[in-house]
Amino acid sequence: MRIVAADTGGAVLDDTFQPLGLIATVAVLVEKPYKTASEVMVRFANPYDYDLSGRQAIKDEMELAIELAKKVKPDVIHLDSTLGGIEVRKLDEPTIDALGISDRGKEVWKDLSKELQPLARRFWEETGIEIVAIGKSSVPIRIAEIYSGIYSAIWALKEAQEKGHVLVGLPRYMEVSIEGNKVIGKSLDPREYGLFGVVEFEPPEGLRWEVYPNPLVRRFLIFEVTSKH
Amino acid sequence: MRIVAADTGGAVLDDTFQPLGLIATVAVLVEKPYKTASEVMVRFANPYDYDLSGRQAIKDEMELAIELAKKVKPDVIHLDSTLGGIEVRKLDEPTIDALGISDRGKEVWKDLSKELQPLARRFWEETGIEIVAIGKSSVPIRIAEIYSGIYSAIWALKEAQEKGHVLVGLPRYMEVSIEGNKVIGKSLDPREYGLFGVVEFEPPEGLRWEVYPNPLVRRFLIFEVTSKH
Amino acid sequence: MRIVAADTGGAVLDDTFQPLGLIATVAVLVEKPYKTASEVMVRFANPYDYDLSGRQAIKDEMELAIELAKKVKPDVIHLDSTLGGIEVRKLDEPTIDALGISDRGKEVWKDLSKELQPLARRFWEETGIEIVAIGKSSVPIRIAEIYSGIYSAIWALKEAQEKGHVLVGLPRYMEVSIEGNKVIGKSLDPREYGLFGVVEFEPPEGLRWEVYPNPLVRRFLIFEVTSKH
Structure with missing residues (x-):
């Protein structure tokens, strides 16, 4: 299985160790034996002016993952949101309401899906590649x-x-x-x-x-x- | 302390890494210093025709644990169900209702206990050995x-x-x-x-x-x- | 950052491995690179006559941490109660009610804070050092x-x-x-x-x-x- 996945991490800390903002979004291609990446793309954020709510991160991750996937044609894309592996192109309001997540998480995803769901659907229509919200299990x-x-x-x-x-x-x-x-x-x-x-x-x-x-x-x-x- | 315990694991996967069924139920005798088994019994399931609900597994585990316990006479039997260490012979409906577990878990145990509770009680009456639902802590x-x-x-x-x-x-x-x-x-x-x-x-x-x-x-x-x- | 923290641990077990009581409360001074202690104070409890509810432990920990802090003048004191890092001197009833913890935890802290909150406030007024309930994250x-x-x-x-x-x-x-x-x-x-x-x-x-x-x-x-x- 050839998998593209993306995540954002690394935080600039102030002198009291409080995080100011995140630094790097990375997309990787991972192939058997699934221990490291065979392709990597990185996009640096501005950690001194960063949306710490997590919404910016997931948008950056999906964009960068799609960019890498266009190049390497994986079997599937993993997105860092723990929704049980559901396909992002299927995330309409009734489907989000039926997820076993917090009310707060549902609100965030209803907002996010306005942008991400059409993007995922279009990418799937063009390439047949699913983007799944598998999160921490991946x-x-x-x-x-x-x-x-x-x-x-x-x-x-x-x-x-x-x-x-x-x-x-x-x-x-x-x-x-x-x-x-x-x-x-x-x-x-x-x-x-x-x-x-x-x-x-x-x-x-x-x-x-x-x-x-x-x-x-x-x-x-x-x-x-x-x-x- | 001499403890008999049983568990079921190992899953046949299809080419997309989805589990089809479990492979082996094992009962072990564990003695001080509690790092490995001094006696082992195994029973293989048919992973291509397997009840993935977990009910078959726990019945197999209890049967195999009792079979091993009859041979090695342990102080106690550990069953892989995380009910805080309660004795299985005491699991009647009111006791199950009082457990701090999910409603779904209560339904499953009310069903399971019809078979397992009399088995545990009879084994205890014959041998004095308790079967406790200790689960992940063991x-x-x-x-x-x-x-x-x-x-x-x-x-x-x-x-x-x-x-x-x-x-x-x-x-x-x-x-x-x-x-x-x-x-x-x-x-x-x-x-x-x-x-x-x-x-x-x-x-x-x-x-x-x-x-x-x-x-x-x-x-x-x-x-x-x-x-x- | 120079941090004083305290914790209580080690339990006397009976022959069936059941805990009878806790043994030692320790306060430590921890400095960069935060891997061990540069100062240590210990107070032994009587494990054969011990309040296992946890209330005795946290009182002992706060007392011993303050004793060490008077000597080494840290930047902050960490207390082993996982309340998100809130300052103990601010723990009045309305603040405790607003914490995202269990009702049981709220009752315990309403009781504990009668003694610990004035102690923390007095220590902060005298030294400027905060005592924060950060718990497992520390x-x-x-x-x-x-x-x-x-x-x-x-x-x-x-x-x-x-x-x-x-x-x-x-x-x-x-x-x-x-x-x-x-x-x-x-x-x-x-x-x-x-x-x-x-x-x-x-x-x-x-x-x-x-x-x-x-x-x-x-x-x-x-x-x-x-x-x-």
Whole structure:
């Protein structure tokens, strides 16, 4: 099975570790044996001016996933919304009302579906590829999340050259390390069986970085970059 | 403490990774230090004609657990239903109504208890051994689950000789490996502190197998067997 | 950020692994990189005469945290009650009613706050340090929990000299080991990224100990000490 999935992650934190906005939306193509991506596309957001409600993220994810899917022709697209795997093109009001989710979630999806449902339907009519709202159960979405952490670290390395000091909150239980000109992201959950990502990037001179637990949010790490100058 | 527990697991998957039916019910005797089984009994189901509602599984588990308990005389039997450790012989209608479970769960147990409650009462009267509905909290039930994964892999190795290609969904976060004439199952959750199982079995010639994440269900692995011919 | 946190843990178990009472309340100072404590205070309870409702524990934790905070002047105190990080000095009846917790939890906190709210307000007025009810999300609380496991093991080593045999239930997914004159506690969850604690203690002669899974409570270990005499 060839699956395209998208996710958004990595958050700029202020000095009290509060998130200001998200950094990177990533779409990935994942193929057997389903441990990393064989194609990756990234789109950076402006974390200093970000809609933290989650609506912007899911729109960005669907757009980027469709862009990658047009190129690689997967069997299916996974979207990071946990609606039991329902096809997004079928999400009309009565169907949303029948979902086993909170009233708040229903309101959000009724709003979102005005834009996303026609997009999904059109894409399906043109390509036969379904976009399913499978969310947390999907391994490819987790791999997209790991890549969003890698690209957030890369963003922080660039940003710290200007700002001197950057704090990034990585996605849940993943670490980032830098080996030579590779930035490597790894799941810290052994139950996920070795999910990882690698992106080539030469870190700029004159920076140091460290990775440590976010003291306010168990199982989440912080990637901190400081300029030596 | 000497505990007998039973569980059912391992699912035949179709080519889209959808489960068709469960493969193996296993009863185990678990003794201190509670990391593996000292006695094992297995009963294979017909996964191509399987009641996926879960009612068949729990009946099979109770029968097989009693069969093993008659032989090894444990202190208690653990059943894989999460009812807070209540004794199954006490599960009459008013008691079930008073449980803190869903209405759906109550209906299922009212139905199940017609058969299981008298069986548990009779077994207790004869032996003094309680059967308790402890479910997910029990380590021996997890060990039975790991053995059900091992036996599902063994089933797949035999089945692939005929069918040429078999996909099995293993129980949650466990892996299976084959070393010589041993099939080994291990929990992937380090918090479980090294739970494992070993079954002697010589894999047939002419097969290859691989283990990889189920892309549709995070933290579950697939055991795939293919005939080389 | 310099954080003081407190937690209570380690339970004396009877021979059927049922908890009798809790053993140790620990307050810790945690500083960057947030993996262990730089200061520790412990208060032992009488586990054979213990209020298992949890009310005694939280009072002990707040008292001990304040005692440590007076000495080390942290930025904030974390209390092990999961109320979304609200400041304890603000917990009056209308505020408690507005919390998204169970009715039972509201009753307990209305009772507790009579004592704890004035204590927190007075401490804040004197020092400017907030006490926040952040609970399970806090890494320093987890570190305090790990230390409570270490001190429970130390308590068991002393107790076994008199009693001959002691069973202690350790806090969730942590192990205790003894190397020379150090008792070491480690989280078993790799997603927590290496949280640990170390306490100097020379184990008395003539004892042996082992660590193994509690068969009745998955992901919890037992520390058992037996006198060789």
